[in-house]
Amino acid sequence: MKNEKNHILIADDEKEIRDILKLLLEGEGYEVLAVADGRAVIEAASPEIDLYILDVNMPELTGFMAAMELRKTTDAPIIFLTAYSGEMDKVMGFSAGADDYVVKPFSNMELLMRVKAILRRSVQATGDGAVRGDAQVGATVGNNTSGEMRNQILFGDLILDLDNQSVLRGDVVISLTGTEFKILELLVSHKKKVYSLDNIYQSIWGEDAVADSAIMVHIKNIRKKIGDDSRNPRYIKTAWGKGYYVE
DSSP states (O other), X not given: XXXXXXXXXXXXXXXXXXXXXXXXXXXXXXXXXXXXXXXXXXXXXXXXXXXXXXXXXXXXXXXXXXXXXXXXXXXXXXXXEESOOSHHHHHHHHHTTOSEEEESSOOHHHHHXXXXXXXXXXXXXXXXXXXXXXXXXXXXXXXXXTOOOEEEEEEXXXXXXXXXXXXXXXXXXXXXXXXXXHHHHHHHTTTTOOBXXXXXXXXXXXXOOSOHHHHHHHHHXXXXXHTOOTTSOSSSEEETTTEEXXX
């Protein structure tokens, strides 16, 4: 059974960086596994891992390639730690399934703050029963035979399960990353409110946007997963020149 410590896997082909990150994160109480290349990431991947921190330029498999492989089997958050700071590099990172993108050189405090924020966001909702925005929130038993109440947002033929941070269509679970779920929850919880790209980024990351394209990539991924046609969307609407909203 998994213990209470968060498990983090870090991958970087520079031993000095691996050692520094391992020392830094273990000092904060995390269980840390360090590997040297993208292939080792895939081999070490496990349901026990709560967060992956990946360098981009690694042998065997790049960080981007490793992330795409991870996304086939896990929704655990991924942070890219890299010297590549261009907007297109960030777009590629988010397209590969990243939840955050930290550019080298970085401060230890900045990295720790991002790690804590992402782990906090990825923790399953506690089910406080609060009504969010003007969305329809139901505390329902559903198929839960234990009788435990669950918080759900009904949105068309979709159900956002806030306790399990999952999206369902009937009995089918639609797999979203933690960041994708938070974006969809934000929009659905405030129907008809238009969120600009900056608004969305600030709401999810708590800081100014690193690149407008990052949010656009996340929206594209969400639409694809929930079966939304970007040219004639049912769920996530585009307010041209302004942002995104749902009805």
